[in-house]
Amino acid sequence: MFLFNSVRINTSTESRIERQVAARLQDPNYLAAQKAFKDGLLLSKLNSTSQREAIKRYETALQLWQKVGDKASQSYAAIRLGQTYSNLGEKQKATQYYNEALKLKRAVGDKNGQVIVLGHIALLERSQGNLDKSYKSIQYAIKLIEDLRRTYTNTDDQSAYFASVQNYYKFNIDLLMELHKKNPTRGYDALALYTSERSQARGLVELLKQAKADICKGIDPSLIEAEERLVSKRDDAETLLSQYLNQPQQPLELIAATQKEITNIIKEQEEVNAKIRAQNPDREKVLKPKLGRDILQLPQIQKLLDKDTVLLEYSLGEERSYLWAVTQNSLSSYVLPGRQQIETAASKFRSGVLIPDSIPPEVIQASNEFSKIILAPVADKLPGKRLVIVGDGALQDVPFAALPDPNQIRNYQPLMLNHEIINLPSASTLAIQRQKLATRPLAPKALAIFADPVYSPTDERVTGKPDNNQLGPELVLQNSDLEKSTKSLKRSGFDRLQGTFTEAQGILNLIPASSRMQAMGFDANYTWATSSEVNQFRIIHFATHGFVNYENPELSGIVLSLVDKKGESIPGYLRLGYLFNLDYPAELIVLSACETGLGKDVSGEGLVGLTRGLMYAGGKRLVVSLWNVNDQGTSVLMQEFYKEMLQQNKTPANALRAAQKKLWENPEWRSPYYWAGFTVQGEWQ
Template identity: 45%
Template sequence: MEDRGGEAATLNNIGLVYSDLGEKQTALDYYNQALPLYRAVEDRGGEATTLNNIGLVYDSLGEKQTALDYYNQALPLYRAVEDRGGEATTLNNIGLVYDSLGEKQTALDYLNQALPLRRAVEDRGGEAGTLNNIGHVYSDLGEKQTALDYYNQALPLRRAVEDRRGEATTLTNMASLQRSQGELTEALVNMEKAINLTEELRSLAPPGELRQTFFSTVQDRYQLYIELLMELHQQNPQKGYDALAFHASERSRARSLLELLAEAGANIREGVDPQLLQQEQSLIQQHNAIEHQRHELTRGQFTTAQIDALTTQSQSLINQLNQLQTQIRVVSPNYANLQYPQPLNLEQVQQQVLDDDTLLLQYYLGEERSFLWAVTKDSITSYILPNSTEIEAVATPYREAINLDNTTTVAQGLALSEILIAPVVNQLNNQRLLIVADGILQFIPFAALPIPSQPDTPLLVEHEIVTASSATLIANQREQLANRPTAAKAVAVIADPIFESNDPRLNSQISSENNPPSLDNLALARATRSLGLGDTAPQLNRLEYSRLEAQNIAELFPENERIKALDFEASRYLATHPNLSQYQIIHFATHGLIHPVNPELSGLVLSLFNPQGESDNGFLRLNDIFNLNLPAELVVLSACQTGLGREVRGEGLVGLTRGFMYAGARRVVVSLWNVNDLATSQLMTRFYQQMLNENQPPIIALRQAQLEMWNSGQWQSPYYWGAFTIQGDWR
């Protein structure tokens, strides 16, 4: 017999797990499956619990009135079944909503109703939570000592029931309160305990997407920790608090990427049941088929219902794939022995990352104020910058201008440069700049920012510039790839795929190999390697200058050391073929597709038709890229916005770069906006000429190519050349 009540309980519990890990929408999906089952079996207690849990999700999503509606449905049900614990939980949650709405006295009324009920049912964990929440309200009301009294009652209860998550929350609240009273040393002690507990909780979260989501929900703790350390540094500049703050910044960023690259190096799929690996490939293929079907549908007539159905199927497959990949980690013999890298401290960064010619500029954007650490091999200097809101107010219009307007000048970045570069300008000294950005600064082309004292001259003139998600990432990549043999062949160039059914190449097997577009074709000169967003099919115009780009690059290499794939050959089949691992450089000149919500849907667009004129799956998506074996020294994504992705707090941009690094790329050249087709062809030709003819390493070659563009007159605007940046090891 089917146990609908048991099924409802299981669905509710799964929802709880997802909610705790920060996956609120997934949690809501499970709760909404559980609710009608509880009602069907007339389990009013289970119904009340699920209503309460749904309220919690809406509360966390900021939909306070909806949350109250669900809590107010749960409360009479709990009372009807005489569940005093459930009643207490709901009263507590209602109090929290009123607290967030600023109705402090109403909040206290509900919390003070909850507290004796918690004690009556001997729910010590719940009692601790309510005491903590009452303390928080009193803190907001300015009654600091009363607040501290409640926190001090909550803390031993949290510890007694081994509620590490709750203990970290209470310690953070105490530290915040103590900081506001000027008790910085006491606050630091509590904050260090909170951070250590948070690190422990993070290590216990399932690896991958769920761990990443959990980490994004606790970033405020790292922000408070850094604030405390920097305040102490201002009071005691010689005590090394700035070095500790820098280390905290490293601990707060790009951890999932570090762990992904460690897993790639450990080959965690080795020794795993082949059936599981086959199942993973099957899910990826099913997902690709659904996305191809959706693309085909949006090219013609379609209904919203049809798109919604495919979107639901796609999301379901993504969830199944994430769960399966977690299972693969659990059963992997190599994963069991894997030691994840730890974020480096200041001394380790100076020893393992920096050289005499490199200056690290690490930015951290905070709600109260932001920070910049300038680090050399033997020094650290810290600077206080405006808060994130003020920086965004200057950075956003600059970013929009340089993304869209080909008349944008270097000088238009002066206001931003005065915030980000002017404080440290006396330390720059023509050194290489390693930029570790944060927040909106990840979208800014630092190479195009002006030298503060020379508003018409970009930083590029005096500096090589390389970007990274964290300094630790550079060190770990170096260690992991130190003894890797260099691939046997030189370059694979994949360009000028067939996107549209009206492409003349579908009706003719005559190649336009010797007929590149004329440089005075203004319509083509304005074309960009366009960005696709969301669920509808983007307009994928042919990129004729990518053909010229491919020809110019290929001619620089001996024929037996290169492969040049154009037209139908610029296919997903080639991009995923094992033979591609034989090449030191992989160059894609095509459209990029960035999905702002689901990074798994981001990718590169290759030929969408085969030589017979039949529709073909040409999307090389992020999951495909993660499954490639590309031990390349350099991957060049000569496409639009390939350096972007979904921004995740504590992780940075989750997009194509991490996929290619996981696949084995030592460094990746990516773009920050929709790049002009003709200008990109010119830039890339110069870039490869510098590498091959002048024997320059990629970072210097890219800088020289960009300088040539800037000095050319025709391409002087940074709109044309500033988008491209190099990520990874510069050596």
């Protein structure tokens, strides 16, 4: 069921409406209109007879608001009349009132309101079989959404707004797939895939702002100040224009002057943006991904793929979900069950693979059921292919490596036995990354490793006594953030990961001393991790605790040594915001830690977490975890991974697969719990 009545209103718009209401509270007609409208709302929730009565109330409210010249309120009455007539099956009258509401919303410059009305029109047209008209309406609504999204300067409001409009994207995808069913050769399935990319390719932008990341490297601070000032100035002018347009006697001279002011502000913004682009060309691609350039259409996605790769992109909807399988020269699409069924099956599967013991029959059954839902439809496209997964919702934290291969249904065979598996936030993300890193030279040295940090003054490695444990302001802030994060995760501290020392030693033995840097114990600290020396290494490996704060992604981080040799507290929390400011021109970053691949699932943004921060820092590809991995098992897995990569010259994705196969073949480590938690994200070539 698609609902188009819950769009979040911009704070400035909300305040304007409140001011207008307050100014008219003394008008008897206005008060009578308000009462009639509220009565209509109550009646419309009841039976069809009551809905007829509701129509009378809405019509009364509409007429009274016409008397006082309140076009904004008239539009709300018209919307309700359209909804009520639509519920009663009187489609022609519903269309009439929706069109009237759209006209009123345009008259007062209410773009949010236009989006809502266009959604209703699209739904109404679709219910009558007018799919082309429905498509035009929803396309225009999405265009307005894209425009509105850029007007939010507050990160929380921006993310909340985009979450509130996800139904429009999902409706558009569903409509396009219905058009594809009726006209399979018209390319509607490719347009649906493009819409999916449009709705998913933005998480990095909000995360950058939420983490207070410095994405202004190399830019004159005065230009950033000018940019912020002009955004605020334009918002004020557009709010004022909307107020003028909603007055009974419109002040034409003031309207013209305000429109001219907005035009001049836009011109100034363009001039400032041009100067900023000249100083940092990459910034705009991150903050304002361009449709058709930074967000890819089918031919561009296909160019990313080689003959041995198939891209599987998912979109979860309330009633139906979709899967697109893309190769170099083909596109196939599939209808899957609704979100709830997929999420329930995903939860059962994930719970099963977290069992450390041998795989019980009930877990195998749950795994097979889940594989039938999300992989069996595309089974014929998989043999011999590398699988690149763009998940949605619950599918973003599913260990695909442990899913039963749909082509090997007699016995449980994990997907990784026959397939190399890569995860991506979106196909568009990879394209931007490839373009950005195409000419980057390789770092001169092989490996920097951070392992076995010291988290507590009670650690046996602490030999001295603190002289003065008075914390400086920066340390107080970091420890405060760390405390807030750990409290939200119900953790009281961090245990030593002794297996990481063995893990690090095994990896270091594979690298010549002249081409490696090791930061172990006390040296695995914030100072070393943020040192410019780290950008000399092609591989950066963190064998330590890391975690994601689901409610406040900006508090996510990597935990390094928290005390020095005397037991005194030191900065040791490598926060998400800091990651964005680091220069890690690495071919591979490994987070051999807990749940580093996860993040907060903001509707329309995808999972946002540490992985995206490290990608922005320069990581070409990442190896991250999906759950609290076992210390000893991870040590074995990582040593095998590096042997395959460095001694057998395999790509990271292929090396991880080979290491996982070795653990699978060993009875001691056979359970997916020990090996399936790690996944490769980013470039596979």
